[in-house]
Amino acid sequence: MSGQSFLSTSGTEIAFVLVGIVALGAALLTVTTRQLVHAALWLVVALGALAVEYLLLTAEFVAWVQVLIYVGAVVVLLLFGLMLTRAPIGPSPDADSRHRPLAAAVAVAAAALLVTVVADAFRTTWITLRPGAGSAEANGIGLFRAWVLPFEALSVLLLAALVGAIVLSRRRAARPGVHEEADD
C-alpha cells in the first residue's frame, strides 16, 4: 500500500493505461461511427480491451468470462439481430438522431462526474495486486458462500427471462377454427 509512488511505473501499469486508451477510443468510435455493423465491431474492441484490463488486474477468470460472454456471445447475437433485420454496408444516416448533442452532453457530464468522484476519492491510494485474488477459486468461494442467494436469484431471473422470451416469440400453428389443440 505504501512505498509505491506514481513515478515508478512498471510494465503492467503502462500496459494498463495504453489498453485503457484503446478501450476509451473504441467506445467513442462505437457511439460516433455512422455504420451500424462497424459500431458493433468497435464495441467488440472496447469489451475486449476491458477484458485485458481485468487480466492486468489479475482477475483472469472474470477476464476470460468477459471474452466468452460479451465478445463471443452478446455481440455476436447483436450482429445476428442486425443482419436479420437490416445491416446495410456503408453509413446509415437515418439511424442518426437529432438528440446527438444532448446525448453527448449527458455522456460528458456523467463521465466527468464519475471520473472526478473516483479520482478525488482515491487520489494517491495504492492497492497492491495480489496474484490469485481473481482466480476461479476465489470467485467460486465468493459466489457460493457470501453471495449464494443473489447468485441463485439470478438464475431465477434468467428463468423468468426465458419464459418471457418464449411467451413473446412463440407461434402456435395458425389453424383458425381449431380452438384447442391437445398439446403443443
Next chain:
Amino acid sequence: MTVMHAQVLAAGDVSGFGHDPWWIMLIKAVAIVVFLMVSVIWAIVWERKVVGWMQLRIGPNRTGPWGLLQSFADAMKMMLKEDLVVKNADKFVLVLAPIVAVVPSFMAWAVIPFGPEVSMFGHRTALQLTDLPVGLLYILAVTSVGIYGFVLSGWASGSTYPLLGGLRSSAQMISYEIAMGLSFAAVFLFSGSMSTSQIVAAQAHTWYVALLPVSFLVYVIAMVGETNRAPFDLPEAEGELVSGYSTEYSSMKFGTFMLAEYINMYTVSAVCATLFLGGWRAPAPITTIWAGANSGWFPLIWFVIKLQIGLFFFIWLRGTLPRFRYDQFMKLGWKVLIPVSLVWLVLVAVVRAMKNEGWQFGRIALWTVGGVLVLLILALVWDAVFRRKPAGGGEPAPEPAFDPMAGGFPVPPLPGQALPPVPRRAPRAQRRAAAARAAEAETGGTDTDDGDGSPSPANAGARSAATTSTTGKGAERDDR
C-alpha cells in the same frame, strides 16, 4: 483447513509455467505454428485421399510421390489466383474477416499440452507453451472470437448467400457452444481444475472417455458443429448457399479460411484428446508393456496419433454422412444435446458430491444406477398408463397420402410410397406426327398465317395432358 489445502493446490497448479527463459517460449511458439502448418498441409492431402478411397477413387496422385505434394500445388494455385474484391463489399471488413477467423484458431494452441516435462537445451520445461488455471475457459473464449471471422465475411461480402451463410454460422456456433461448455463442466467436476495440464494429470489412471461417456459423445457432436464440417457444414452448404460465407472470396483470402477450418479441426481434436482421451498419455496396453511410454519426448507421438485419429473421424464423417437440414440441426442442438448434457451434468454432480462425502464406490454405483433405473421404470409406467393410445384400438391408422412437399420442403418418398406422376410431354412419335400435320396445314395453301388459329391435335393433346395433370393435383389436394 480444507480450504487452505485447496488454495495451496491452486497456487501449485501452474507453478511449472512462466519460468521459462524467453527463447524457450519463442522456440515453443514457433514450433507450434510450424507443427500446425505442416499438419494442415498433411490434412489436405490426407482428406482428399481418404475421401477418394471411400468413394472408390484413387485421389490425388500426380504431384509428388503418392500425391503427397498436392497441398503445395493447391497453395501455389491459390496464391496465383486473382484476388477479387466485389464492388458492393465493405472492403476493410472483407479483408479483416479471414484474419479474425484464423488468428484465434492458432491462439487456442497456447494451452494445449503436447507432452510432459522434457529437457530442452538443459532446461526442464513442459511441452506446452503456457498454462492457465482457467485454460479451458481460455480455449472456449478464444474460439468464440473466431466466430466473427465467419459472420463478418458473410456480411462484408454484400451479397445474399454469404449473408445467410454468416447468419447460419453464428447461430450454429453459439448454439453448439452451449452443449460444448456443458460437456466441459462435467470434466471440470471430476478433474477439479480448468487447467489443461491438470486435466491431463487427473487422467493418469482412467481417461474421462470411460468415466464420462455421455460428455464425450456430446462433445464430439458439438465439435463437428463448431467447426462447420460435414454433416453440419450448413454455413457453406453448396447445394443451398453456393459456398456460404466464402462465396465472394478468392485467392489467399479464401485460402486463409481453409487454413482456419483445418486448424480448427485440429484444435477441437486436441481439446478432445486432452479432455477425454488422456491428453499425451499412452493408451493402457502400451504403458503396461513399456513403462517409459509416458515420459520424455515419446508422448508427443501418442498425442499426434490422437490428433490424426480425430482428423480421420472428421474426414470419415464427410465421406459418409449427408448434410443435415438446418431446422433438424438446430433441433438436435437445442432439444437433444443441451437437455441430455444438463441431465447428465446433474448426475455427474450427484456422484461427485457423494464421492466428496466419502461414500464408497459400490454404494455410489448402487444409488446412482438405482436412481436412474427407478426413473426409467417410472417413465415406463407413465407411458403405459397415461400415454393416450391412438384412436381405433389395434387398427393402425391409415397411412397418410405421400406429400412430396411435406412441411414446405421437398422430401423423397419412403419405402412403400410412390411419387405422384409428373406431367409429361406427349411421346415423341405423337409430337412428330402433330408437327408434320401442322406443317402440312401451312403448306396446304390456306390463306391464314396464323397457325394457332386451328386447334391442331397436338395442341389439344398437350392441353388435355395439362388438364389431367392439374386435375390430378387437385384431387391430391382434396385428399390432403
Next chain:
Amino acid sequence: MSATAVAAPAVHSLWTTAAAAPIHAPKIEYAQLSPILVVLGAAVAGILVEAFVPRRARYGTQLAVTLIGLAGAFAAVVGLAATGYATTKADLAAMGSIAVDGPSLFLQGTLILVTAVGVLAIAERGLEPQSREVPHVDAFAPQAAAVPGSEDEKAAARAGWSTTEVFPLTLFALSGMLVFPAAGDLLTLFIGLEILSLPLYLMCALARRRRLLSQESAVKYFLLGAFASAFFLFGTALLYGYAGTLDLGGIAKVVTGDAAPNAALNASAHGDALLLIGGAMIVMGLLFKVGAVPFHAWTPDVYQGAPTPITGFMAAATKVAAFGALLRLLYVALPEMRWDWRPVMWGVAILTMALGAIVAVTQTDVKRMLAYSSIAHAGFLLTGVIAGNKQGVSAVLFYLAAYSFVTLGAFAVVTLVRDAGGEATHLSRWDGLGRRSPLVAVTFALFLLAFAGIPLTSGFSGKFAVFSAAAKGGAVPLVVVGVLCSAVAAFFYVRVIVRMFFAEPRADGPSVAVPSALTGTAIAVGAAATLVLGVFPQWAFDLADKASVFIR
C-alpha cells in the same frame, strides 16, 4: 477419501482424483426464507404445468397452483411473524443477503395478499365478448408474436387462443418483490429489482386490445428501467468503493465511523463524494421504480398501455416493494446521512405531490388519471419516508397496505367498463355511469374517495398517519404542501364522481360487463379493505407499529 481408497482398492483407478477440498457450505436459513422459496416453487411448478399439462386443463391448474402457492407463502409469513421473527428473533438470513425483520415480513405479507387479489383480476376470463366459436378469453394477447393488426393476429383472436404464462410470470415478479424490501445488501437489492422488473416489462406487452400501445409501453418501461438500473449499479459500485462492503448495515457502520472503511481509503480518506454521489444514484434508481418526479415520465404511458389487470398489480405491488426498499436503504444504510438526503427528498416529495396532483387534473383517460394519481401518492408516501422516525416507518407501511388495495380495486373496476373496442377508458365515456350501473359506480366512487383521502376510507387513515409522522419529524411545511396537494387531487377525483352520477348517460355509452366471481372477489376485497382500514384502522396501525423496526 483415504478411507474410500483403503476400503475399495479394487476400484482405485476409477477414483484417482482426490476429492477436491470443498468450500464450506454457506448457511442458509430455509425456514426464514420460506415465503420467497414457496413463491418460487409455485412459479417453477407453473412452468412445469405449462410444459406438461394439456392445454385445456392449464388455466385451472395454473390458477390453483398460483393461489395455493400464495396461500402457502402467506402462511409462512404469518408463521414467521407469530414465532417472533418480526420482533425479537429478527435476523439476517442467507449469509446476510436477506433481512428477516418486522418491515420485511409486513411488506411481504402485504405483497402476497396484493398479488393474490391481483391474480384474481388477471385470471378473469368473463369480460371479453364471447361467441360460439370464441370461448372465454382473458385480457392478454392470444399470440404475442403476431404483428399487431396482421391477419395472423386476427386468426389467433378468432381461434380464441389464450395463454397462461402470465401466472408464473406474476409469481416471478412477486418473488423479486419479496426479495426487494428484505434485501440485506446492495447486490441482493439490485437482483431483486431486476427480478421484479423483468416479468413486469414482459407482461406490459401482452395486452389483447390496443396492442401497439401496449408494446410501446413495454419498450418504454424496459428502456427507462434499464437506464434506472444502470444508475443503481453505478451507485452500488461507488458505495462499495466508499465502504468496502455491500452490506447495508456495514455501510451504515462505515458512515458512522464504527468500522474501518475500505482499506484502500484508509490512507487518503476522501470518500465523502463517493458516499454522496453513490447514495444519490441508488436512490435515483429506487425513485424511478416508485415513480417519483423527476423520474416519473414512464408512469402514465405504461399504466395506460399495459393490460389493466397488470396495471393494477404493478401499480400496487411495485410501489409496496420499492418503498420498502427505499425505507430500508435510507433507514438502515444511510441513517447518519439524514441531513444530506432529507433536503433532496423534500424537493422530490414536493415536486412529486404537486406535479402528480396538478397534471392529473388535465387528464381525460381514466388509466392516465390513475397513473398521475399514483405519482401524487408516491409524493405523499415520501413525506412519511422523510419523517425519519419509527412512526414514519409504521405510517408508510400502513399507507402502502391501504393504498395498494384501493389501487387494485380501482383498476379492477376499470376493466369492467367496456365497449366494442375493449375497455372504455376515456373519461367522457363514463358520463352517467351511476345511473346505469349504480353498484359499479358506487364502488369506483368509494375507491376515488379513498384516493382523495376522505375520512372513513383507508386513504384518510394513511394520509393522516404519514402527515402526522412527518409533522412529528419536523417537516411541517411539507405537510402543508401535502394537504394542499390533497385538496387539488380531491378536485379531480370528485370531478369523476360528478360525471358518473350527475352527467347524462350517453346513448352509445359503454356497457358494464358482469364479472365472474374472480374480478368480483377482487373488487369486493379491495372495497372491504378500503372500508375496514378506514373505519377500524387501529389494529392495522398497531401491527405496522410493531413491525416498524429494521434489523441491521
